[in-house]
Amino acid sequence: MTARIAPGLLVAAPRSGSGKTTLTLGLQRALRRRGLNVRGAKCGPDYIDPAFHAAATGSPSVNLDSFAMDDALLDSLATTVSSNADIVIAEGSMGLFDGIQGEAGRMGASADIAARFGWPVLLVLDVSGQAQSAAAIALGCTRYDPRISIMGVVLNQVASERHRRLVEDGLSLIGLPVLGALMRDKSIALPERHLGLVQAGETGDLEQRLESLADRIEQSVDLDRILSLAQTSLTPAQSHKPPLHPPGQRIALAQDQAFSFVYPHILAGWRAAGADIKTFSPLANEPPPPDCDACWLPGGYPELHAGKLAAATRFLEGLQQFSETRPVHGECGGYMVLGQTLEDGEGQVHTMAGLLPVSTSYAKRKLHLGYRIATAAERSVLGDGGARLVGHEFHYASITEQAPANLVHVTDATGADLGSAGHRAGLVSGTFFHVLRA
Known part of the structure; x- marks a missing residue:
């Protein structure tokens, strides 16, 4: 029997520190609370975020890296998380197009993963310190790489309703839908240390934090529309040989x-x-x-x-x-x-x-x-x-x-x-x- 491949999306941003992880975890938990089988994936070699995805979804997450992984391994891992799930919520790393100099599709950029698997991009825009100008950044993201499709944006760090209206006014001029807006709230930030977030296993109130994030997402983001816009071009792949031979039995x-x-x-x-x-x-x-x-x-x-x-x-x-x-x-x-x-x-x-x-x-x-x-x-x-x-x-x-x-x-x-x-x-x-x- 052929496995059912779930639609997916990639949460990405123009730069680091925009709120990708906050939105990703909130979406994963909110959709799981609806009874959906949600799976996570992390672009790049990050070894901390997949544990947070697993906590939010209740299922293992994987890394997907277009530079370090060959085609067979990438496709096998994507098939693993997409098979018989209801939706895949993947998280980008750094900025959407950030990677190494190299061959197209092999730069380690999050955009490579979105393009390979046909996952539309949900763009997180940190709009602190700007209003209509945020639309110019979003427009650049939509046109920079013709391989990808941006499904819409979620605004983050919104100061007020007036601030939100000004940003949305700019985005209306380029025809990019606003699928949610998160007001400024320092209390939702996850604790950090020198290599990134404090590990999921060390965050004692993680379950409470995930539930609070899901509450905010349900109140501030159009979940139904996001679900309707998720898609994929992935077809089931054969299992891959072990990426590293076991050191022992x-x-x-x-x-x-x-x-x-x-x-x-x-x-x-x-x-x-x-x-x-x-x-x-x-x-x-x-x-x-x-x-x-x-x-x-x-x-x-x-x-x-x-x-x-x-x-x-x-x-x-x-x-x-x-x-x-x-x-x-x-x-x-x-x-x-x-x-x-x-x-x-x-x-x-x-x-x-x-x-x-x-x-x-x-x-x-x-x-x-x-x-x-x-x-x-x-x-x-x-x-x-x-x-x-x-x-x-x-x-x-x-x-x-x-x-x-x-x-x-x-x-x-x-x-x-x-x-x-x-x-x-x-x-x-x-x-x-x-x-x-x-």
Whole structure:
């Protein structure tokens, strides 16, 4: 039986900070309250927002990245979220057209995803500090890329009814429908920290916040019209090979507030390949489960919990014993914990697992951000020597001491040589970038 493919839409904006996440989550929860099977998706390599989508909809979300993912993987993931759902509410990243310089449709821009799957764009306009001029911005968005269709706009940060009328007057001149307007309200903002939103699992009143967002959306947005305008050109795709080969048959996965940045499609791919994933919490001083044959430490916020991790002797000793006979890999935050020491934001240095020849510091901050294309130096859990990996790096930590990097050779999205990166020592490996696919 052929799966039913749901219509969808993409919530996007001309720039970051316009209110995409607020509108996306409010729409997802409001439509779920109507009894619809709502699914979410996030454009780009963001590993925080999909967890919020899952909380709002009650179903897993996925990342869709036109640069880092090939056609087969993109189509397979989109089919996964669209099959037998009632509607897909996808969320863009940064501005609608923001991406890398490169081949059309392969720039990592949210517009690429809207165009590929035929999802119309619901444009969020932050109209603070402007009125009719907002229409000029919206008009530019409608004409910039002929591949996409903008279904209408939702105004955000509206100061008053008079302000709203002035903005709508400008938009009427270009024939773009206003499908909702959200008044200024600081109370609906989700808490943030240095890598973006505070994680869904750490937002204690998240359910209450989602319900409040849904209330506002129901009052301020034309849900019926939005539902009627959603559409898609997606056709069912075949399942795709795992985006990353499982590191083992039974995988010990660190999962808590210090280790949570793992892409849903990576875990789904491992499970589809027959792997069994068992989670454990380093912050609860739990060692990797002894019946597993590989250990994976994802990224997260170990810099905020460095003291507690340094005191977690059962975890550290168990990790060291595990690594003597089975592979251990760390991504970003996991890489930092596998190193010798980690300096926290206050300048206090904490002893870590000591399994890799690298020391890191969050006190000495420098933003590292961008796509990474890596070639494996030799065989590891990431693949055979010479294997090509596509990933993303986003962190503020710096390396203070290290032996020569020996895990992968890295370029950025444009092909600029970034040198060698990451370390491997025995069965232990780690790197700052997060793998999106091999």
